[in-house]
Amino acid sequence: MSHTLGIRQAQKQKTRQALLDAALGLLEEQSLSSLGLREVTRAVGVAPTAFYRHFRSTADLGVALVEEALGSLHPMIRTTVSTTGDHEERITRTIELIARHVDGYPAHVRFIARERHGGVQPVREAIRGQLARFAQEVKEELAEDPVSEGWSEDDLLMLAHLYVDQMLITASLFLEALEGPEEEREERTRQVARVATRQMRLIGLGRHHWLD
Amino acid sequence: MSHTLGIRQAQKQKTRQALLDAALGLLEEQSLSSLGLREVTRAVGVAPTAFYRHFRSTADLGVALVEEALGSLHPMIRTTVSTTGDHEERITRTIELIARHVDGYPAHVRFIARERHGGVQPVREAIRGQLARFAQEVKEELAEDPVSEGWSEDDLLMLAHLYVDQMLITASLFLEALEGPEEEREERTRQVARVATRQMRLIGLGRHHWLD
DNA sequence: AATTCCAGAGAACAGTTGTTAACTGCATGG
DNA sequence: CCATGCAGTTAACAACTGTTCTCTGGAATT
Structure with a gap:
């Protein structure tokens, strides 16, 4: 082809x-x-x-940028969230992936964070579409996990959305750390990773006790 | 005065x-x-x-808008998250407060969601400052709760941030429902409230098992 | 080899922008 | 009552915007 x-x-x-x-x-x-x-x-x-x-128009260009920024990210998501390794290990792996991605493509991350709620409707919708796909994919990966036994489809999707939003927030925090003064950068990055890890851990805890 | x-x-x-x-x-x-x-x-x-x-400049006006949109919200936050009533009741009360606020001040909510990661630095910083205050206040309310016994200050703050971010996401989803076609509005609003409630519930569950 | 096609250039358009300066009229404080 | 202060006006500026139409050179097709 x-x-x-x-x-x-x-x-x-x-x-x-x-x-x-x-x-x-x-x-x-x-x-x-x-x-x-x-x-x-x-x-x-x-x-x-x-x-x-x-x-x-520039709006049209924006839509193309959304495709460039998020389109190639789907396979990465699937393999990262996939059911391999211990639960705690999966968290640190995900956080590290986010950190690495923000480091490698800061402008793309900023663009998505900025335009997700930005002033150009077609771009907002393009981003929303891509994020919905992410949530769907995360949901399918979650369904593979034995922990998800007995969960309804709705609840799996609501958890997937929670994860996706959480990942976006974390990415934007990494970016802020990256943009700050160089002498704080390392420390702030570590701090963001530390907090994000604990938040993921807490959500994971809630997940394990959901069916109590 | x-x-x-x-x-x-x-x-x-x-x-x-x-x-x-x-x-x-x-x-x-x-x-x-x-x-x-x-x-x-x-x-x-x-x-x-x-x-x-x-x-x-218009940036200056933006900072003033941040003050108008978030400045008067602090007392409301404190009373809503405060330690009165059963845990489940507190969640529905919070979600309803958010829905009511988005309904009453949609333009303010949109402005904050849009400019939080927007292209004007002073405005971004003003919003970040206000949200940090919110997190601090939520943290102090959380500390009052007997469930928080044995929690470190750091962990209380990370949970508070999780709650604040979650509230913002929910607000923005309510707004999207509000902006959509009228015939879907009611249904979509209910849907957002339903999902947000469950997400809050799940986070609450994680909170209760944090010290296990 | 002759023809078509088309990415990009160039010039011109009406309309917009932020900022400056000098002004006017009216509420204010002496 | 008179002098000052100051919110808002008017006019003008150079610079910028998106969009149209016409043109050109060279790759692609026949």
Whole structure:
């Protein structure tokens, strides 16, 4: 299915990616709703009108960014939450995965956190859709766990949502630690990991006693 | 301390409030970072330059909005989370309070959810400060509860943060239900309340077994 | 080899933005 | 009652915005 595309299409995708990258960079200090199309093209070094060859509007670009930021994350989620290893170990593994991801893609994480409740409706909906998929996947993994015996589908989904939201909050806290002054960074990161671990542990406890 | 202020000061506060109200309205479909000062003054019906008599910038106005949206909420939090009534009853009371607040002040709730991770740093910090106060207050109320005996200060605070974040998520979900099509509104609201109640219940369960 | 296609450039448009300066009229304090 | 203070006005500025139309050079197709 990977038919090596011609010089023409390759160049197009290259500028498209350059637009996405530039936008993501500019969004570090503003929201999508204030991002101008000219601003983006200027940062890339192409004419303003070139923008229309790739996106209908900045909102459209935002939706593409959601896909880039969350689309490739699904397999990672499944393997991480999957039923291997002791319960406590699964928690530390998850927290570490989040920390590593925030470290590797801080701009993507910030974008999602910022635009999840942001001022651009289509983008909000795109994020909501992706997060719903995450919750669904987490739910399916939870169902595999023997601890979930006797749980209703509804309760599994409500727990999955709790986990997903918790992971997002943790990611955003890691990001804040990362953005702070360098001399506090390490300590704050450790602190976030410590608190998040305990919160996950507490939720896990509630889970084990749910059917009492 | 309520020294009836003169005609002059009264009129000033009136336009200031008009600016805040207009801004809040305009922020229903955009983020603060794209809110223009002229846009706000136009909505109020005053000259653009009048804006400067009240705020240095739209960011400054945003900080004032944070104060308006969260400042008056502290006493409400304390009494709601306080140690009166059975545990289950406390949960339904809290959820209902949130639902009622979102119903009464949807624009304020949206503003906080949107700008908590938004593109304007001073506003983000103002919100973070207020939420930290909330967590501190919830922690103090939790400490009163006999269930919290033997808990470390750190653990009380991590639980308080969990509760505060959970309340915010719930508020934002109520808001989404409110914004949806009218015929789904009632059903979706009930659904949100149902899920949020169970999540709170599960966290409460984890809390009771924390020291096992 | 000739033709079509199309990503990007260039110029121009009407409308918007934040900020400045100098002003006006009215409530206030002496 | 008169002088001061100050909320809000008016006018003007350079800079910026999204969008349209026309054009061009080179890859893609025939």
